[in-house]
Amino acid sequence: MIRAVSDPPPRALVTGASSGIGAALARELATRGHPLVLVARRGDALERLAAELPTPTDVVVADLATEEGLRTVEDLITDTADPVRLLVNNAATGAFARLTEQDAATLDATVHVNVLAPLRLSRAALRRMDGRGGIMMISSPVAVGTVGLTAYAASKAFLDALGRGLVAEAPAGVRITTVAPGYTRTEFHDRLGEDVSGIPDRWWLTPEDVARTALDAHARGEQRVEPGRPSTAQRAVQKARRLTRPVTARLRRRGTSGSA
Ligand SMILES: NC(=O)c1ccc[n+]([C@@H]2O[C@H](COP(=O)([O-])OP(=O)(O)OC[C@H]3O[C@@H](n4cnc5c(N)ncnc54)[C@H](OP(=O)(O)O)[C@@H]3O)[C@@H](O)[C@H]2O)c1
Structure with missing residues (x-):
């Protein structure tokens, strides 16, 4: 399908926009001209954020751990006359504890918010996407599995x-x-009950870093981005520099001594 170069930025829906990375993504999307739908349970935080954004913004208070909340957002995506063409699956929950120590309610919420909601909302959004639009999944490097975060991972x-x-x-x-x-300064670790006091300062990202890196990668059509880790291209450049360092040093020494 041929699109005009000047297509306006599409309406974007961000789940978990009441704090942290979701709020930063909403601010960055608004700066880039996207009309927005903000979803979370804390309506007051969403209203405060909406009031400061420069683009038209709707607030939807919904608990994605419930069928009612999930259906509200799903219906909004599928039924609206003003379709959502960029879905950001950002909301997440969980607890820092071994699986055997977690209660059933926490596990249910983890699966509903982190698994079922992105699945159903992605289906709803994709049904309205005809040759343009996008979906972002806010995942985590711990997806490989880690002690204390097994269910979340x-x-x-x-x-x-x-x-x-x-x-x-x-x-x-x-x-x-x-x-x-990577590690991002938000309320998330407190919510999970994870002690992050031993994580060195230099490892921490800001939610704004993550939002910018994520949206730039999405705009370039990249399928995966890991803010906080050097990209493959950056790693290749670093490796090349390491490999050529002895040669460069030798050439420099020769240059300064004047010997051939
Ligand atoms: N912070 C990190 O170091 C880090 C690293 C890797 C990945 N991530 C991922 O980044 C994403 C955002 O997390 P964050 O760090 O920005 O933490 P955060 O500030 O705690 O944000 C979590 C968001 O999810 C929403 N949420 C939680 N349960 C919900 C529910 N039942 N229904 C609707 N919304 C719900 C919260 O809103 P309400 O409480 O208002 O509902 C909040 O807006 C998550 O997917 C997380 O897994 C974070």
Whole structure:
């Protein structure tokens, strides 16, 4: 399908926009001209954010751990006359504890918010996407599995698989980007009950770093980005520099001594 170069930025829906990375993504999307739909449980935080954004913004208070909340957002995506063409699956929950120590309610919420909601909302959004639009999955590097975060990590592994599957299934022109940020200063670790006091300062990202890196990668059509880790291209340049360092040093020494 041929699109005018001047197509306006599409309406974007961000789940978990009431704080942290979701709020930063909403601010960055608004700066880039996207009308927005903000979703979370804390309506007051969403209203405050909406009031400061420069683009038209709707607030939807919904608990994605409930069928009612999920259906509200799903219906909004499928039924609206003003379709959502960029879905950001960002909301997540969980607990830092071994699986055997977690209660059933926490596990249910982890699966509903981190797994079922992205699955159903992605289906709803894709049904309205005809040759343009996109979906972003906010995953995590811990998706490989880690002690104390097994349930949360498994939910993120699901999101990675969903992203990879949709890259293959989505119609041409629809971009799917999975984002796996490193440690980011938000409320998340407190909410999970994870002690992060031993994490060195230099490892921490800001939500604004993550939002910018994620949206730039999505705009370039990248399928995966890991804010906080050097990209493959950067790693290749670093490796090349390491390999050529002795040669460069030798050449420099020769240059300064004047010997051939
Ligand atoms: N911070 C990190 O170091 C880090 C690293 C890798 C990946 N991530 C991922 O980044 C994403 C954002 O997390 P964050 O760090 O920005 O943490 P955060 O500030 O705690 O944000 C989590 C968001 O999810 C929403 N949420 C939680 N349960 C919900 C529910 N039942 N229904 C609707 N919304 C719900 C929260 O809103 P309400 O409480 O208002 O509902 C909040 O807006 C998550 O997917 C997380 O896994 C974070």
